[in-house]
Amino acid sequence: MISEETLIRKSGKEGKRGKVFDRLVRSAFAGITYAIVLVALLLFGKIVKDGAPTLFTSEAPFINVSFLLDKNETLHVFDDAQGVRHKLPASKYAEFIKQNGEDSIYNHHSFSYSGGGIVGPIVGTLLLTVGSILLALFFGVSAAIYLSEYAKESPFIHAVRLAILNLAGVPSIVFGLFGFSVFVLAVPVITADPSSRSLLTIPLFFGDYVMSFQGWNSSLMAGCATLACMILPVIITASEESLKAVPQGFRDASLALGATRWQTIRRCVLPYSMPGILTSSLLAITRVAGETAPIMFTAAVAAKDDLPWEGADGPLDVLSSQVQALPYHIYTLAARIPNSEYTQQAQYGSVFVFLLLVAILSISSMVLRAKMRAKLKW
Amino acid sequence: MNHAIQIENLCFSYGTKQALFDVNMDIPANEVTALIGPSGCGKSTLLRCINRINDRIPAARVTSGAVKIHGIDVMRRDIDLLQLRRHVGMVFQKYNPFAKSIFENVAYSSRIAGIKDKSVLADTVEKSLRDAALWDDVKDRLHESAFGLSGGQQQRLCIARAIANQPEILLMDEPCAALDPLATLKIEELIQDLKKKFTIVIVTHNMAQASRCSDKTAFMYLGKLIEFDDTMSIFSNPKEKQTEQYISGSFG
Numbered sequence: 001m002i003s004e005e006t007l008i009r010k011s012g013k014e015g016k017r018g019k020v021f022d023r024l025v026r027s028a029f030a031g032i033t034y035a036i037v038l039v040a041l042l043l044f045g046k047i048v049k050d051g052a053p054t055l056f057t058s059e060a061p062f063i064n065v066s067f068l069l070d071k072n073e074t075l076h077v078f079d080d081a082q083g084v085r086h087k088l089p090a091s092k093y094a095e096f097i098k099q100n101g102e103d104s105i106y107n108h109h110s111f112s113y114s115g116g117g118i119v120g121p122i123v124g125t126l127l128l129t130v131g132s133i134l135l136a137l138f139f140g141v142s143a144a145i146y147l148s149e150y151a152k153e154s155p156f157i158h159a160v161r162l163a164i165l166n167l168a169g170v171p172s173i174v175f176g177l178f179g180f181s182v183f184v185l186a187v188p189v190i191t192a193d194p195s196s197r198s199l200l201t202i203p204l205f206f207g208d209y210v211m212s213f214q215g216w217n218s219s220l221m222a223g224c225a226t227l228a229c230m231i232l233p234v235i236i237t238a239s240e241e242s243l244k245a246v247p248q249g250f251r252d253a254s255l256a257l258g259a260t261r262w263q264t265i266r267r268c269v270l271p272y273s274m275p276g277i278l279t280s281s282l283l284a285i286t287r288v289a290g291e292t293a294p295i296m297f298t299a300a301v302a303a304k305d306d307l308p309w310e311g312a313d314g315p316l317d318v319l320s321s322q323v324q325a326l327p328y329h330i331y332t333l334a335a336r337i338p339n340s341e342y343t344q345q346a347q348y349g350s351v352f353v354f355l356l357l358v359a360i361l362s363i364s365s366m367v368l369r370a371k372m373r374a375k376l377k378w
Numbered sequence: 379m380n381h382a383i384q385i386e387n388l389c390f391s392y393g394t395k396q397a398l399f400d401v402n403m404d405i406p407a408n409e410v411t412a413l414i415g416p417s418g419c420g421k422s423t424l425l426r427c428i429n430r431i432n433d434r435i436p437a438a439r440v441t442s443g444a445v446k447i448h449g450i451d452v453m454r455r456d457i458d459l460l461q462l463r464r465h466v467g468m469v470f471q472k473y474n475p476f477a478k479s480i481f482e483n484v485a486y487s488s489r490i491a492g493i494k495d496k497s498v499l500a501d502t503v504e505k506s507l508r509d510a511a512l513w514d515d516v517k518d519r520l521h522e523s524a525f526g527l528s529g530g531q532q533q534r535l536c537i538a539r540a541i542a543n544q545p546e547i548l549l550m551d552e553p554c555a556a557l558d559p560l561a562t563l564k565i566e567e568l569i570q571d572l573k574k575k576f577t578i579v580i581v582t583h584n585m586a587q588a589s590r591c592s593d594k595t596a597f598m599y600l601g602k603l604i605e606f607d608d609t610m611s612i613f614s615n616p617k618e619k620q621t622e623q624y625i626s627g628s629f630g
Contacts (some may be wrong), residue, residue, distance in 0.1 A: 028578055077447030150435050253536070257487045257543060258464035267490070268476055 044355075051352025054201035054345050067349055070117030072303065072324070077342055078108040087342065089115030106358040112337050113303065113329070118353060123307055124323030125354075127220055128299060129361060131287045139228065140235030141277060147236070147263060148243040149265050173293040179226025180297035185215040220308060223299020230294055231284040235277075242276020265334035274293040278369040285361045289354075292327040300328040302336065318358055326354040382407035382547060382577040388443035390423055392435065397423045401442070401603045403596060410569060410578045412592035412609065414585060416629070420601040425549050428452070428579065429466040430459060448561045449548070464491075467540035467576075471552040473533040475524035480507075480516050483524050484534055487543040502542050509575070510538035512575060513566050530561025534568065541576070548572065550580040554587065566591045585625055589613045597621045 055062050073089035080086060081104050088096060097105070143164075151157045186199055194201050195213035203213040216222045246269045254264040292300075301322045308321045331348040383405040391397035397422045403581040405411045413421035426432040427445055430452060444451040452462055464487070468556070475483050482489075484503040492497060503520070512534045516527070525537055533553060540548060550569075554562040569578060569591050582588050588595050589609060596606040605612060605621045616622040625627055 037391055078600065124534065196386045247474065249470060249472060250476055252431065253474045253476065253539070254469060254486070254490075256429060256468040256470075257490070258460045258462075259462060259487075263490045267486075357459060 023210050047348060050348035051168035054349025054353055057157050066116045069119050072113055072118060072120050073116035075342055076117030079106040080104050084196050090338060111340065111343050113333055114330055115344045118329060120304055120324035121326040125289055125326040125357065127308065128223050128227060128295065128325055129285060131224035133287050135224055135228040135285060136231045136235050136284060140232050142237050144243055145265060148240045149370060158227040164233050164236050172230060172291050175226055175230045176294040176297050179222060179294055183216055183225045184218055184298050186207060186213055188213045189319055197203040218298055220320050220322045220323055223295045226294045226298045227288045231288055234284055235280050238280030239277045242273040245276065247274045272341060275369045275373045278365055282362055282365045285365060286358055289358050290327055292331055295325055295328060299323055300325045302332045326350060364370035380407045381405065384446040386444045388445060389441045390427060390439050391439060393437040397601050399601045403603060403606055405576045406577060408573055409593040410433050410573050410580060410591055411594045412588035413581045413596050413598060416589050416599035419598040422551055423599050424578060425551055425581050427464050428549055429468055431468065442474045464543045465545050466547045466549060467543055467545035469536050469540055469553050471555045473529060473536050473556060475532050475535050479521045480524050480535060481520040484542050486539060498612035509541055510534045512538055530557050530564055533557060533565060533566040546577060548576040548578045550578065552581050552583060597624060
């Protein structure tokens with residue numbers, strides 16, 4: 001029975017205990033949440049604090065354009081005869097010596113990879129990201145269409161799906177080794193001049209051309225293919241989900257009007273699943289841009305003097321060239337050369353640019369998705 | 379009498395579950411034939427056999443018998459399904475316009491047939507919308523999304539989309555189930571107009587609707603055709619006891 005005794009909060013110790021305990025629980029959870037936010041803030045704060053000065057300048061145009069557009073060089077730090085400290089990239093250092101002679105250099109130190117700009121890693125990361133996303137979208141969406149629209153449910157298809165899901169759990173270094181042994185060393189190329197380590201050559205009956213299983217070497221295309229393999233499971237799974245989310249009524253109506261399966265998919269299913277598919281590629285972008293392990297053996301180099309298209313003889317040459325990449329560049333700066341205040345500047349600047357780049361790629365993908373969603377609603 | 383569709387000894391199964399038992403029916407041309415019966419009696423399955431849209435369901439198949447349209451068995455393996463479905467249009471229970479403009483919805487069948495001529499498309503769209511009594515409602519907003527229309531208008535748009543193919547037969551699977559009484563009334567009036575041009579087979583839960591707008595009525599129960607006759611005699615003078623019980627509301 002409801003009485004005053006049951007409804008009114010008890011005064012004294014007994015009444016307070018429940019309340020205090022509840023508050024404690026609440027503050028514990030709140031504390032944990034804010035601690036996580038604090039970690040994120042510290043991380044971004046540190047990168048912005050140390051990285052922003054490298055990228056932004058106090059004078060117009062307020063952006064350190066040479067950091068973004070110059071090639072990477074060794075940094076030379078030295079004092080001149082007047083005791084003024086200079087920090088010059090290798091090319092300017094050579095000029096300085098030409099003008100003033102070797103005798104004017106005191107306390108000379110050089111730091112690899114820390115001078116000049118990072119245009120090479122930026123371009124390399126952009127090419128790797130865009131290339132692997134396009135590749136993965138083509139293969140991934142094709143597979144998702146097959147699984148969702150054509151394949152009949154059977155234990156075999158179930159196993160196929162499970163295998164794809166399992167691929168998502170493979171560590172990225174394993175993809176790196178796989179890409180190295182397959183794309184770098186084994187995939188076939190058509191050439192008139194097969195390498196001596198070709199696994200198998202099959203003569204093609206025109207000219208001296210043979211199909212040689214010698215791989216693509218460490219190159220942009222080998223890197224893109226490896227990264228694409230890594231994100232395929234994410235793209236396939238998400239694309240299949242978004243294909244399945246398209247109302248069945250669209251398919252029924254289209255088929256009942258005499259459309260073929262492919263017409264139905266092309267006109268009534270695929271356009272409406274595009275926003276979902278783009279969401280999956282959004283996740284993939286951040287992953288691809290950030291991975292170091294898969295490109296270490298397949299595409300990336302620490303130092304490279306020219307951009308992929310410089311001195312290239314057609315698009316195939318660009319695809320066959322090695323590239324620098326931001327995550328690999330950051331790894332090189334942080335772990336492969338001795339640390340000092342001079343290397344740190346380049347390092348945090350690269351990290352800051354890297355974060356900005358990923359943000360720009362993600363935001364443009366989001367904008368594209370929002371535009372599609374606005375156009376296609378049901 | 380001219381029979382548009384002849385169903386002969388049709389048996390149909392979903393896997394191991396038999397859904398139709400030895401159905402025989404001659405559906406007359408240019409009349410409205412209603413299929414009535416309680417849920418799960420096989421009336422929708424029967425309708426979906428006529429344009430073979432059931433083919434997409436795994437394990438669903440005709441085990442014996444035939445569905446003949448002008449004497450040709452549509453269950454034959456060498457039937458061109460695309461052509462069959464162009465000649466046998468279908469309207470679904472839940473109105474399902476595409477997420478495209480009103481114009482593109484009606485022009486869809488022409489587009490997939492490869493027609494690109496803009497004036498031909500415009501003519502087809504206008505004629506179909508007029509036939510579906512929707513032209514006056516939408517002529518000023520043909521290029522707006524079909525989802526801006528009311529439920530009843532969307533269903534009439536689906537009818538316009540189906541008749542843009544100029545089918546001979548129009549299958550309607552409970553076309554008014556998701557509509558309010560006024561919209562239902564409009565569709566029923568439309569059906570009376572359409573039967574001059576098309577042979578209509580309509581599945582309905584609503585017995586009053588069957589009595590109002592059909593010429594012939596088939597009563598089905600548990601996958602069997604119990605009675606098939608003129609609508610007047612089914613409702614006033616049913617021969618089978620189950621039919622009488624059903625239309626008097628004793629079950630179902």
